[in-house]
Structures are given as C-alpha cells and as structure tokens.
Amino acid sequence: MTASARSVRRPAASFKVRRRGLSPKRQAEFDTWIETWGLSIDGPPLDWPAVFGRDGRVVLDVGFGHGESTIAMAAAEPDLDVIGVEVHTPGAVTVLDAIEHQGLHQIRVVHGDVLLLLDRVPAGSLAGIRVYFPDPWTKRRNHHRRLIRQDVLAALVDRLSTGGFLHLATDIADYAESMEAVCTAEPRLTGGVIDRPDWRPLTRFEQRGLDAGRRPTDLLYTRT
Ligand SMILES: C[S@@+](CC[C@H](N)C(=O)[O-])C[C@H]1O[C@@H](n2cnc3c(N)ncnc32)[C@H](O)[C@@H]1O
Numbered sequence: 001m002t003a004s005a006r007s008v009r010r011p012a013a014s015f016k017v018r019r020r021g022l023s024p025k026r027q028a029e030f031d032t033w034i035e036t037w038g039l040s041i042d043g044p045p046l047d048w049p050a051v052f053g054r055d056g057r058v059v060l061d062v063g064f065g066h067g068e069s070t071i072a073m074a075a076a077e078p079d080l081d082v083i084g085v086e087v088h089t090p091g092a093v094t095v096l097d098a099i100e101h102q103g104l105h106q107i108r109v110v111h112g113d114v115l116l117l118l119d120r121v122p123a124g125s126l127a128g129i130r131v132y133f134p135d136p137w138t139k140r141r142n143h144h145r146r147l148i149r150q151d152v153l154a155a156l157v158d159r160l161s162t163g164g165f166l167h168l169a170t171d172i173a174d175y176a177e178s179m180e181a182v183c184t185a186e187p188r189l190t191g192g193v194i195d196r197p198d199w200r201p202l203t204r205f206e207q208r209g210l211d212a213g214r215r216p217t218d219l220l221y222t223r224t
Contacts, residue, residue: 005123005158006151008115014147015063015087015113015135026093033096034111039083039120041112046120051108052081057127060159061085062114063134063147065205067095072201074104080127085110085117115152121159128165129156133205133216136172148179150186157188160223166191168219169200171209176217183221191221 022030039046049055061084064070070084071094084107086092092111099107110117134147148168160166166189170176176193183189196218206216 005118005121006155007119008152008155012145013113014115014137014145018088020090022089022093030089030093030096033093033100034109037096037099037105037107037109039108039110039117041110041116041120043120045122048081048125052106054081056081056106058083058125059128059130060114060121060126060156062129062131063087064091064095065133065203066091067098068203069130069132069201070095070107071098071102071104073199074098074107075102076199078106080106082107083110083117084108085112085114087111087113114147115155118155118159123158124161126159126164127161128167129160130167132167132169132200133203133209134168134170134175136170136175138172143178146175146178148175148182150182153182153186157186157223160188162223164223166219166221166223167200169196169206169216171206171214171216173217176219179217179219183219188223189221190224192219194218194220 048058056079058081061070061082064084064086074082084095092109095109098104137143137145168179196216
C-alpha cells in the first residue's frame, strides 16, 4: 500500500449482483483474454510503465458497464492508457473483445470492485478518473451504496496527479447534487458542472435515461 493513498473499506457493495453468465464459448474467450489484458485486484502496487510498456498518461475508467464509452474513447485517444474496471462479466468480455480485435492494446481490464483495486494504484499516478453513470441507488435507504461519497472521493483524488482530471456524470438529480457537494468539499479539487461534452460517447445506459426524460449532469474537476 502506497503511503498517503487511502484505502476504502465499506460494508455495502456499490453494484448490483447479477447472475447472468456467459456461454461456454464466451467464457473460454474471457478466460484466455483476461490472462493477457487483465489486471488483478490483488497484488503489489502497479507500475504503469511496466503494465503498459510505455511511460504515458493513465486514466481510470470506473464501472464501464457494456464498455461503449471505454472502447470509443480508447479508439479516439490512442495515446492514453486506460484501466477499465467492471464487476460484471458480460461487459468485461466485450471490452476484452475490443482489445483483441480492434487493436486497443492500451486498455487493461480489471474484473472486480474498484475499491479493492485502489490499494494497487499508487498515489498521484493517474492522469484522470472517469465515473460515468455510477449505479444510481435511487431509494434513500440505499444511498449509502452510492459510489461517489466523501471517503471514496478522497481515495480517488489521492491517486490523481497534480493537474489530473475527475469527470463524473449522472442523470439522477439528487445524485448530481451530492456529487457536487462532496467535490466542492474536497479542497484538492477545482471545477464544477459543465455542459455535456460531445466527446463523451452516448451509452445505452444514458440513452435509456434520455428516453425516460432524464437529462445528464457532467461534473469536471482538476486536482490542484
Ligand atoms: C449504471 S452502469 C453505467 C455503465 C457505464 N459507465 C455507462 O455510462 O453506460 C454502472 C456500472 O458500474 C459498475 N460498478 C458499480 N460499482 C462498481 C465497483 N465498485 N467497481 C466496479 N464496477 C462497479 C456496475 O456493475 C455497472 O455496470
């Protein structure tokens, strides 16, 4: 564990447990590809130049879902190295497939809980963190499961380099308000709500919200 980069310990998962498995063929592909392109949540602190084979800028993409934005952004930004984290296997194998077949060799997939992975991410080592549409947990009794809260935010910001960015998006109004409140209370961040950037790819999750009449809020911060 790197000094000055906090751990997050929490009793409740921020994700919903889903039971849908993969077909045997897809499972075999997953097992092969994760060996090449995966990073484990367990182990010593990660050394990005050793992981990516170059000394570039590294972005953490938290909860990529089906991977649409991770894949599209990696294709548009080949100079950026990406650690995509997702607990659900169907999304993870979709991104692994894109790495294999679209040549997106600058992505690594972590199949697991980002809060556990953080213990492997050295302080100040990330050029950016993206958290797009984290699970909304709309019922008040489940708000404690929301990913973006003060202790998680502090642990994420610990890993950002000076000048690094934190980009959040949600289409749940009270979650956007609480995201803004915790980010405003974090003295190392400067920034706030921005217009939806057209370079952030539209995902099926965001589209479902738009179809239901919800509008996204984007929040963009820089670590000072
Ligand atoms: C609502 S989806 C949004 C997916 C995608 N970012 C998008 O914009 O379409 C949120 C995703 O975050 C994942 N997730 C939630 N908590 C997580 C955690 N602690 N670690 C990794 N993934 C997590 C969930 O499994 C889910 O797929």
